[in-house]
Amino acid sequence: MPITPTHYMLLSAALFIIGVIGVMVRRNIIIIFMSIELILNAVNINLVAFSAQLHNVIGQVFAIFVIAVAAAEAAVGLGIILAFYRNKESVNIDEMNLMRW
Amino acid sequence: MLQAIAFYTIAAFILGFAVLVVTTKDTVHSVLFLVLDFLFVAALYVMLNAQFLAVIQILVYAGGIVVLYLFVVMLVNLKRPPEAHSDPHRMTKFGFGLAAAVLIELGAILVSGYMKAPAVAATATEASMPVSGNTEQVGWLLYTSYLIPFEIASMLLLVAMIGAIVLAKREL
Numbered sequence: 001m002p003i004t005p006t007h008y009m010l011l012s013a014a015l016f017i018i019g020v021i022g023v024m025v026r027r028n029i030i031i032i033f034m035s036i037e038l039i040l041n042a043v044n045i046n047l048v049a050f051s052a053q054l055h056n057v058i059g060q061v062f063a064i065f066v067i068a069v070a071a072a073e074a075a076v077g078l079g080i081i082l083a084f085y086r087n088k089e090s091v092n093i094d095e096m097n098l099m100r101w
Numbered sequence: 102m103l104q105a106i107a108f109y110t111i112a113a114f115i116l117g118f119a120v121l122v123v124t125t126k127d128t129v130h131s132v133l134f135l136v137l138d139f140l141f142v143a144a145l146y147v148m149l150n151a152q153f154l155a156v157i158q159i160l161v162y163a164g165g166i167v168v169l170y171l172f173v174v175m176l177v178n179l180k181r182p183p184e185a186h187s188d189p190h191r192m193t194k195f196g197f198g199l200a201a202a203v204l205i206e207l208g209a210i211l212v213s214g215y216m217k218a219p220a221v222a223a224t225a226t227e228a229s230m231p232v233s234g235n236t237e238q239v240g241w242l243l244y245t246s247y248l249i250p251f252e253i254a255s256m257l258l259l260v261a262m263i264g265a266i267v268l269a270k271r272e273l
Contacts, residue, residue: 002104002105003104003105003108006210006211007108007112008149009210010207010210010211011112011115011116013203013206013207013210014116015115015116015119017203018116018119018120018123019119019123020199020203021123022122022123024196024199025123026123028128030128030131030170030173030174030177031122031123031128031131033170034122034131034132034135034170035122035123037135037162037166038119038122038123038135038138041138041139041142041162044142044154044158045142045145048145048146048149048151048154049149051149051151052149052150052151057230057235057238057239057242058242058246060151060153060154060235060239061239061242061243061247063151063154064154064157064239064243065250065254067157067158067161067162068254068257068258069254069257070162070166071161071165071166071258071261072257072258072260072261073261074166074169074170075169075261075262075264075265076261076264076265076268078169078170078172078173078265078269079264079265079266079267079268079269080268081173081177082173082176082177082268082269083268083269085176085177086271091177
């Protein structure tokens, strides 16, 4: 039984859904950031699967850009978490309402 | 057959560790499951003939980003669990709407994937490149067609580094 791009798309969709569930359900902001990393990985799996299917390396180049953006996002996000924790002694997103209207 | 076995094994590990990342109570365990998840995604990249990306995945994700997460988890020592929530059902409607949208999307993937065979567009990119081999091709593309995005990515990383230092430093 050959493995088609559909299989990779379903795996990627399942990983994406798990990440979205993590973002929606958990209240610990560190876990939420890890779920965002899972979502970005799901996108990368899709890009690389199509890159392999179409014999075109551009998908892998885009996956590298996604990894770069994920690294930048993790650095800034974790800096925000540290700054917030220093002020409020908490990582619960329900208490992050300082800039709400 | 061998490819199918490898794919289903790796996929099962990826999804299983992803579920563990989301459901584990202890944040440190969650980060460690994230490392294992990234390693299996790297294995999937090797299966897809993207060896350079697999190495980058292990170096950047499992080596760099996860260590950053571990540092933050160790720095943030929680006296009380952050999961206590007053109203657990406040996002139910939004959640069901989102789930329905994803379900429709999955159905569309299945229908379009199994009803008709995927048409492979003839792409001339690989043939027109003067280099062969995965890493060489990725590098060639990054330094020719995608030079400007590559430079912008480097600027983004510089800005993110300075921003993270400014945010996390106690006083400037």
